[in-house]
Amino acid sequence: MAVKAVKSNNKISADWRERELGLDEVIKKHPNVSPFVILKTDLLRRSVFLTDAAQNTLDPNKDALFARSHFDENIAKRVNGLILRDGTTIVGSFGTELRREFNGGVEPYTIDVVNGKTVITDHGKVIEDVYFWPKPDYYDKLTKNGKPMWQILGARPQRMEFSIYHYCDFWNEPGGGCKYCNIAAVYNKTKGQKSINLDIEDISDAVDAAISQAGRYCMILLCSGSQLGGNELLDDEVEQYIKLLQLFEKIFNGNRIMTQLISPAYNERQLRRLRNETFLAGYTADIEILNEEIFNWVCQGKAKHIGYKNWRDRLFKAVEIFGPNSVNTGIVSGAELAQPNGFKTEEQALESYLAESEYFISHGVGIAQTVFQPAPGSYFKDQKVPSLDYLISYAEGLDALQRKYRLEAYFDDYRTCGNHPNTDLARI
DSSP: OOOOOOOSTTOOOTTHHHHSOOHHHHHHHOTTSOHHHHHHHHHHHHOEEEOHHHHTTOOTTTBOOOOOOSSOOOOSOOEEEEEETTSOEEEEEEOSOOOGGGSTTSOOEEEEEETTEEEEEETTEEEEEEEEOBOOGGGGOBOTTSOBGGGTOEEETTEEEEOOBOSOGGGGSTTOSOTTOOHHHHHHHTTTSSOSBOOHHHHHHHHHHHTTSTTSOSEEEEEOOOOOOSSSTTHHHHHHHHHHHHHHHHHTTTOOOOEEEEESOOOHHHHHHHHHHSOOOEEEEOOBOSSHHHHHHHOHHHHHHTOHHHHHHHHHHHHHHHOTTOEEEEEEETGGGOTTTSOSSHHHHHHHHHHHHHHHHHTTOEEEEEEOOOOTTSTTTTOOOOOHHHHHHHHHHHHHHHHHTTOOOTTTSTTTTOOOHHHHGGGO
């Protein structure tokens, strides 16, 4: 099924295929990068939608179709994620809408059914087989409070994940939200339809149910919107995570398990509390942009309350506290090219980013590359996506740097995450 361009505020560029290297050309140019990782990156960059035929193959008894996101509690048939033939996982909530109005100037891929097989296609050409994430056993169960567990606990193929706070306080100040993000914009549309916080008792019930499925999970991830309140900035958020992690410790009878927290950059006192009062194993503070000037424009709330250099230095301090291979930062790869204040060329951006990346990595901070895709409701909804070649060149460069400094991607690798092209390369 071919996907045709339509008129919108962010038109598909008629010549985008001529202006950049295509999938096959990028695969040929980067022989040391798995073709599956390259395809995954392009799917994240261009987005993907399901035809009616593919939608009709979805089975709520075996496919993971429901998820409580930051945005809603919908119960529609929306695929939580994809798996490629080699086991590569792809994070995303995929449905039937084309998202043409905010697709970054490129055409989306299609998931269709061809000769009885579910496949990824591009302009009618079959690209690769594709599978949907399997449904966890706990999905249809209820907590003691009667809450559906799929609304409490998210599940990628090998990890549990919670978003305990479904808002971000940076959005409370005009211009404070990160420009690529639409959390608050979309949340406001569903305000009153769901609670802003998860109940800790519901969380306990869901974890108890999930771990009864032997062999399914290898870690727990905590990731929420930022809460700025407290005696010091972010104290309330830290207190909430400490209580939750202590609950998990009781559930697991004091045994250490693989746990990761993705949060803003905490100060040293807050970091030491997390280290000393919980069994937290991995800490990630997403700086998002690896250039101070562009960071100040894209992430104005983070810049105002913490600042680029302070964020970086807090990550370096976290390495001292949590130890090697335990601290990461995430970036929105491609947002640094947003106009009018981003890098003017991909060549300039790549050179600058690899240099700044080495500075972080040499201090023990791993980097997780998330692919930028313009989101509806965000300030960057009409921006263009970067080229596939740019994203793969950066992923390959990051992988080389992390090997050079012997950093492992334990908490964001191909086993546990599925959202970062560069950490997928750790298995090769």
